[in-house]
Amino acid sequence: MRFNLIGLLLLAFSQLAWPAAKIEHWQTAQGSRVYYVRTAGLPMVDVRVVFDAGSARDGSQFGVSALTSALLDSGAGDWSADDIAQRFESVGAQYSAGVSEDMAWLSIRSLTEKPLLEKALATFETVLSRPAFREDDFQREKARTLAGLKHREESPSELASIAFGKALYGEHPYAHPETGIVQTVAGFSADDLKTFYQTYYVAANAIVVIVGDVSREQAEQTANQVLAKLPVGSKPADIPPVTMPSQASTQHIEFPSTQTHVLVGLPGTYRKDPDYFALYVGNHILGGGSMVSRLFEEVREKRGLAYGAYSVFAPLYRQGPFMMSLQTRNDQTEQALGVLRKTFADFLAQGPTEQELTAAKRNITGGFAMRFDTNSKLSDYVAMIGFYQQPLDYLDTFQANVEAVTIEQIKDAFKRRVKPELLQTVTVGQKS
Numbered sequence: 129m130r131f132n133l134i135g136l137l138l139l140a141f142s143q144l145a146w147p148a149a150k151i152e153h154w155q156t157a158q159g160s161r162v163y164y165v166r167t168a169g170l171p172m173v174d175v176r177v178v179f180d181a182g183s184a185r186d187g188s189q190f191g192v193s194a195l196t197s198a199l200l201d202s203g204a205g206d207w208s209a210d211d212i213a214q215r216f217e218s219v220g221a222q223y224s225a226g227v228s229e230d231m232a233w234l235s236i237r238s239l240t241e242k243p244l245l246e247k248a249l250a251t252f253e254t255v256l257s258r259p260a261f262r263e264d265d266f267q268r269e270k271a272r273t274l275a276g277l278k279h280r281e282e283s284p285s286e287l288a289s290i291a292f293g294k295a296l297y298g299e300h301p302y303a304h305p306e307t308g309i310v311q312t313v314a315g316f317s318a319d320d321l322k323t324f325y326q327t328y329y330v331a332a333n334a335i336v337v338i339v340g341d342v343s344r345e346q347a348e349q350t351a352n353q354v355l356a357k358l359p360v361g362s363k364p365a366d367i368p369p370v371t372m373p374s375q376a377s378t379q380h381i382e383f384p385s386t387q388t389h390v391l392v393g394l395p396g397t398y399r400k401d402p403d404y405f406a407l408y409v410g411n412h413i414l415g416g417g418s419m420v421s422r423l424f425e426e427v428r429e430k431r432g433l434a435y436g437a438y439s440v441f442a443p444l445y446r447q448g449p450f451m452m453s454l455q456t457r458n459d460q461t462e463q464a465l466g467v468l469r470k471t472f473a474d475f476l477a478q479g480p481t482e483q484e485l486t487a488a489k490r491n492i493t494g495g496f497a498m499r500f501d502t503n504s505k506l507s508d509y510v511a512m513i514g515f516y517q518q519p520l521d522y523l524d525t526f527q528a529n530v531e532a533v534t535i536e537q538i539k540d541a542f543k544r545r546v547k548p549e550l551l552q553t554v555t556v557g558q559k560s
Contacts, residue, residue, distance in 0.1 A: 149523050152164045153520060154348075160332070160351070160355055162335070162348075165340075165506060166341070166342070166347075167503060173340025174506075175252065176234070178335045179232045181329065183227055183301070183305075184445075189316065189320060191308015193306070195273055195313065195316060196325050199265060200225055201259075202259075209265065212255060219244040219247045220239055220244065221239075224236075230515070236249075237503070252354060259325065261325070270313065274310060277308065277310045285389050288381070291379060292393070296552055302444065329358065330361020331361060333361060333363050334358065336354065337511045337514060338351065373394060376549055377552050380555045382559060383558065387456065389453075389556045390453060390553070392553045393449055393551065394547070394551055394552055395450070396545065397450070397545065400517075407450075408441060409533040410541065412491070414439050416440055418436075421438065422475060423438060423439060427454055475542070476542055476543060476546065479535050480538060485535055485538075492530050500523065
């Protein structure tokens with residue numbers, strides 16, 4: 129009962145908003161960067177440790193980053209997975225871990241009452257620095273991962289995503305799915321995960337994010353404690369640059385479904401891209417603004433060809449994907465694809481109208497505060513700012529950067545960066 133009440137307390141406080149986020153930054157003696165935000169008044173703290181150890185670091189072992197991350201809390205030190213879960217649960221702490229293309233991270237959310245936080249941090253530190261990688265735990269997690277990968281082969285949307293990644297990135301480390309493929313994961317041993325862990329989960333390759341009701345002194349102690357038993361190690365070499373496709377391509381994968389999944393795009397933008405805000409605001413008008421975007425209007429509202437159509441830029445350390453997507457009835461695929469291409473071509477040629485730009489800016493900035501109105505969401509942003517070394521005032525200047533975007537900047541950025549003659553098209557469904 130006690131920690132049910134704690135859970136309710138966490139939920140209630142997590143819905144409160146704060147007007148600004150002052151990010152403090154320093155570096156530990158081991159070379160780890162620390163990013164700290166004090167959110168006074170909320171008796172909780174989020175601690176996240178992020179490594180440059182995402183799926184782009186898999187090498188030829190596609191999926192080793194994700195499986196390593198998944199196994200960390202399966203056993204650590206002298207504790208089993210049940211022991212670890214019980215230790216977190218006994219103090220109302222929440223543990224999570226995950227990977228993206230660029231990052232691998234572990235995090236906890238804990239109340240700040242001293243004995244509760246101390247136990248949560250001690251458990252977290254052990255999971256981080258002393259994972260056991262026991263053979264039986266490894267075989268169980270590997271079997272679970274393989275079952276998921278085989279199930280993925282029955283999903284047309286997953287097949288489309290995998291083929292799209294390969295079409296955009298070829299042999300680049302961003303080309304393969306984060307969870308890997310059956311052929312590589314099936315060959316993993318526990319030693320492969322240990323080697324990956326020992327290479328990348330080191331202090332010199334770590335950043336720490338602390339958001340919550342702790343003082344600067346407590347934050348410094350927390351950062352030092354969670355990293356204390358990691359070797360210093362070294363940072364990995366930069367991820368290689370992305371090579372753009374040399375020409376447009378169209379690939380169809382036959383699949384026994386009533387709907388066809390359509391993906392069109394190419395490598396787009398990266399986190400430090402000077403064109404980022406022009407592309408971001410422009411994309412909001414093209415297809416990122418959900419039910420107010422041009423793609424939605426042309427594909428769904430005017431012609432009823434799909435339940436929805438959207439576009440997105442997903443910036444990474446290198447150029448992440450720009451993607452336009454829809455799902456339509458098999459016999460409408462060519463028509464829907466034609467509308468998508470024409471809508472994009474018109475946008476590229478003419479750019480947005482003044483009315484569209486004004487509405488997009490209002491929509492983006494109007495909901496901006498809601499994007500980091502909880503510790504968890506704020507931690508996501510601070511981790512992004514820290515990992516990609518964005519300016520510490522990124523959140524403070526975001527709205528001004530959006531407001532400064534002009535129609536000419538959008539037209540110029542799209543014409544230079546999203547060339548229609550290089551678009552990659554993937555469809556998965558049944559040819560009618």
